[in-house]
Amino acid sequence: MTDFETITVPGHLSGYPGVAFGGYVAGVLAARADAKTVRVDFRRPVPTEAPVRLAPTADGGVELVDGELLLATASPAEPPVDAPGPPSWELASAAAEAYRAAPPDGMVDCFGCGLHRTPDTGLRLHCGRVSDAPLVAAAWTPGPALAGGDGLLPPELVWGALDCPGNAAGRLLDGRRAGAVTAALTARLLRPVPVGAGLVSYAWLLGGEGRKYRVGTALATADGDLCALGEALWVEPRAQS
Structure with a gap:
């Protein structure tokens, strides 16, 4: 990319209402950065259904701006943390069923983890x-409608699979409040991800302080082969006074 380009995130690719799904946005930026491992830092919410501008940076990265406002930056990064072995398909299925039976409060219609999404309209993480x-x-x-022309899950949706699990790790493993946002996501894609095959997304805690917490996230095949690896910083909303 030698000059700026304008993109518009479709409305159905939302995380919170009117806000673009962070994992998708990170993947779009990462695809335009000159590196195998990329870190995306979010400065402000990225809107849906509104044109925003991508422009290259001197370090081989890219920035996303809305007028004069900086929304996000992507830059080359060190590989994320190593992942523990993935849980089995059976354990991951049981975990997902338990989540759907008793979801935490504050759920929204997120492209990544919304409960009312179908395999063709969301990732169902x-x-x-x-x-x-x-x-x-x-x-x-993932359903057939999510596939690219090559029958694979597009890279920006692979990045998406590394986003919402971090929120769930904070909620279920560390007692974090609803409404947390992704402040930064670092990822490395390891292999193509076919659509129509079973996948396991998973996450674990790395640490936290105050309203911030760090997680590792990963995507694997049902047979346990690692497809992508990530590390994220999440920030809780301020407590209501």
């Missing part, structure tokens, strides 16, 4: 607590 490990996980199968 319903990450519940895994019974025998300090993990949250979801077993899921």
Whole structure:
């Protein structure tokens, strides 16, 4: 990319109402950065259904702006933390079913984890607590409508699969409040991800202080082969006074 380009995030690709799904936005930026591992930092909410501008930066990255406002930046990064082995398909399925049976409060119609999304209209990352490990996980199968022209899950949606599990890790493993947002997401894509095959998204806690907490996230095949690896910083909303 040698000059700026304008993009508009469709309305159905939302996280919170009117706000673009962070994992998708991160993937769009990462695809335009000159690196295998990319860190995306969010400065402000990215709107849906409104044109915003992408422009290259001197360090091989890219920035997203709305007029004079900086929304997000992407830059080359060190590889994220190593992942623990993924839970089995059976354990991840049980965790997802438990989540759907008793979801935490404050759920919204998110493209990544919304409960009313179908396999063709969302990722359905319903990450519940895994019974025998300090993990949250979801077993899921993306629908045909999510595939790119090559029959694979587009890279920006692979990035998306590394986003919402971090929220679930904070809620279910660390007692965090509803409404947290992704402040930064670092990821490395390891292999193509076919659509129509079973996948396991999972996350684990790395640490936290105050309203901030860090998580590791990963995406694997149902057979346990790692497809993508991420590390994210999340920020809780301020407590109501």
